Amino acid sequence: MLYISFFRGTPLLVQLFMFYYGLPIFLQYYDIHIDFHNFDSLYYALIVFSLYASAYLCEIFRAALLSVDKGQIEAAYALGMTNTQALRRIILPQAFMITLPNLLNFFIIQVKNTALASIITVPELMGLADIESGRSSKFLEVYLMTALMYWVLCVVLETIFFRIEKYFAKFRKKYAK
Template sequence: MAEFSLAFAIEKFPEVLKGVPSMLIVAVISMLLGTIIGLIIALCRIYKVPVLDRLGALYVSFIRGTPLLVQLYVVFYGTPLLADTLNREWGWHLPLQEMSPLAIALLAFTINSAAYQSEVIRGALLTTDSGQMEAAYSIGMTTSQGLIRIVAPQAFAVALPNLGNIFINLIKGTSLAFAIKVIEVMAQAKIVAGDGYRYLEMYFDASIIYWVICWICERLFVWLETRYSRHEKRMAA
């Protein structure tokens, strides 16, 4: 068995780093889009919007109950098939067959992220005192104004730690995107490892990259929590 070559790992580390931009693109964009979709789902479930309430619950249950890798394959193979069916049967002209692997990954990770974020946001909104919305109504605010100005800031403080965990899990989850031909950190490590059949060294490099980026994100969310809590205390004072 070949020995671990630290020199090879150090030499090829910059090559593995080339996969970081794709990883961050998938994680950041899917997190942002997932927040918007998750908020909509959470509000539909809280206010019991007919039909959408049930559909939202079913969607969340399905996504949370199936592996991310399976979801990636379903979106990767199912999106072109769905587009072809809609184009043929309904006369639509959806260019989904030409979607790049990166776009497919963004779609799949957004769908996954939205389900988990909807539960975090719903839980955070439900923890706020219902009397605050009644107070908002009493001074002439609409429901949307009360949510944005009073409830949302408090709910955000509650949701922030869990949102941070979701984002870190998204970063680690991008390691599965190589399965649908996205060249991110894990795929880049496999490509470089193929040159000298030094897979352990490249997986070691990839693990260091994931660890450092997740640590930075963890520190960032801790800083945000501290800063936001101080802001809330000043507002309350």
């Protein structure tokens, strides 16, 4: 719970700074000499984004599993299903349907969060916009174009996710009868 609380309770930007700048200092303090200059900043971003995402996804899945009606689980056991069978045939399909909208929303949030990786010199969309705006001195145009690119990307993802939800909704209707 401490892990989940920490990664959900601290800003992603702070986590990026802690790992990128703080981890080498922390390890050096304990005489663990690792040359972090050879590590690409992308690795730091991947690690932090993974830890951040896993904390949120853990809570999304936990909430979905707890939302499955206890009567469904009891009925599975009454039919003689093992724990594995009940989980695979009854609990997980229902939890997946509950989880899907939250997963898709979280994915879009993570796409937008990638802009923070530019702070630790990861060459991503926002970082490239910073470089271009500094080079051309056309800050408004560059940042408007960057915002448009993020928006188009999110609209495309929302469309894909809407189709995924629609596809799985037909199964919900089919089995709800």
